[in-house]
Amino acid sequence: MGEIRLVGTAHVSQASVDEVRSTIEEYQPDVVAIELDKARFAAIRNQGEKPTVNEILKGGNFSELLVQWSLAYIQRKIGMDVGVEPGAEMLAAIEEAEKNNIPIALADRDIRLTLSRFWGGMGIIEKLKLLFAVVGAVAGGGDEEELDIEELTKNQDLIEASIEEFRKFSPKGAAALIGERDAYLTHSLLRLASKNEKVLGIVGAGHVKGIKEYMAKPETLPPFSSLVEQPKGFPWKLAFGVFFVALFAFLILLIGFSGVGLDVLLEAIFYWIIINGVLAAGFTLLAGGHPLSALTAFGVSWLTSLNPFLAAGWFAAITEAKVRKPQASDFQEILDAESFNEMRKVPIFRVVLVAALANVGSTIGTFAYFIFIFPILGIDPTVILADGFSNLISFIEGILPF
Template sequence: MGEIRLVGTAHVSQNSVDEVRRAIEEFEPDVVAIELDQGRYAALKKEGPKATVDDILKGGNFSEILVQWMLAYIQKKIGMDVGVEPGAEMMAAMEEAEGRNIPIALADRDIRLTLSRFWKGMSLWEKMKLIGALAGTVAGRGGDEEIDVEALTKDKDLIEAAIEEFHNFSPRGAKALIDERDAYLSHSLLRLAQHNEKVLGVVGAGHVKGITGYFNDPSKLPPFASLVEQPKTLPWKYIFGGLFIAMFAFLMILIGFSGVGIDVLIWAIVYWVLINGILAGGFTLIAGGHPLSAVTAFGVSWMTSLNPLLAAGWFAAITEAKVRKPKTSDLQKIVEAENFTEMRKVPLFRVVLVAALANVGSTIGTFAYFIFIFPILGIDPTVVLADGFNNLMAFLGSLI
């Protein structure tokens, strides 16, 4: 087994750039393993195929895309503040290794799989907290306190405190972004050490403690296969969708059999359309969507809320894309945006934001309907539901 040396870096630190170059010069490794996957490596090298507008819109994972863009924006903003481009230390490792004819190994897990496990693994509450925190940061809230990036790479206690805070904030999210990748990187480095005498691992400072722990006791490493499979979770979207369909249908049946009158039943259906539509359309406008997109969200929300295979945001996004006509070049504009206001002006960002928020509005509308429908109709739910149930049972009994 060869020797493995780790360099813990910050992705926007000049000190990290210098330390990486110095470590390669002094250690003279047989291979330099960097915390990148093939996609991020190609992006840094500005090589390989780029995502297209169709790829993004057909994927349908609009909330995940927004979170990814906001995380990239925050990292870029920190890099601008300290005068270092994000990923500069990885570029330095690649340049230094290539200049010395040292092979480069990509040691990290595919970012698409990591983000998928990250998003799908989090609870609804964790997702809401994360989006709120990211939105506040992107919008410029959260104070003017500067982050000392260089101190983060030197102070182990500060790094551990930051990681612990992330675990407290989002335990499941931290598992996918930190813990699982500690294990994945450890597997990669240990495999390289089986065939090389000297392996230099260039990884984020937050991974050093976890990787070192696995090096000290490899028996604790989870099986590699468990780190690369798609997360197995219950299809909550379809479970809740089916539940709401059943609840809505049962509610309409009980109102119909309660004897309050056909007009009340009709208004109950009308309010289903209005509450879902107004909130879906309203959130579309909040996202900066075109009025036609808001009308689309309004028109389909009542139906998509009853079908877990559809989403109001998809239809609103199609209309928004027809109006805004996003281009592949918009991806670069999103990356280069200086603030959230500039990001919102980019057609592709606007389309994705409309899709995500229209879905949020439609979901809120569904919950709001079941909470407020009886006060809106001005009827006593206990009486209506009890009478409707009893009359329904009597009707069914008469059929037997």
């Protein structure tokens, strides 16, 4: 087994760039393992193929995309503040390794799988907390404090404290972003060390402790196969969708059998269309969507809320894409944006934002309907539901052959 040396870096630190270059020059490893996957390696070399608008729409992971882009923006903003591009230390490692004719190994897990496990593993409360935190950071909320990136890379206690805070904030999110990747990176480094005498690992400072602990006790490493599986959690989204469809159908059925009259029944259906449509359209406009996109959201929300396999945001996003006409260059514009307002002006960002917020509006509309429908109709739900249920049972008994 070969020797493994780690360099813990900050992704927006000039000191990290300098340390990476000097360590490669001094250590002369047989291979340089960097905390990148194929997609991020291609992106950092400006060689990656950008997804098309159709691929983004078909993927449907609009909230994940927004979080990913927002986190990238936050990292870039920190980089602008300290004068260093995000990922500069990884690019320095690549350039220095190539200059010394040293092979490069990509040691990290596919970013798409990591984000899928990150987002899929979190509960709804964790997701909401994260979204609020990201929105606050992107919008510039919170206390403005001087951030010493160089001190952060040197102070392991501070790094560990930050990671612990993240674990408290989002236990499952931290597991996917940090814990699982500590294990994945360790597997990569040990595999390289089995074939090379000297391996240099360039990883984020937050991974150093976890990697060293796994190296000290390799038997504690989780199986590699468990780190690359797609998450298979309970399909809560589908379950909630089916539940609310069944609840709506049952509610309409009880109102119909309660004897209040056809006009009240039609009014209940009318308000389902209005409440879902208005909120979906309103959130579309809040995202900066075109009026035609808002009209689309209004028109389909009542129906998509009755089908767990459809989403109002998807239809609104298609309309938005037709109107805004995103280009391949939009992805670079998102990366180059210096403010959230600049990001919002980029067509592809607007399309994804419209999709996400239209879905949020439609979901809120579904909850709001069940909360406010009886006060709106001006009827007593206990009487209506009791009478409706009683009449329904009598009807069923009347048609049964026994």
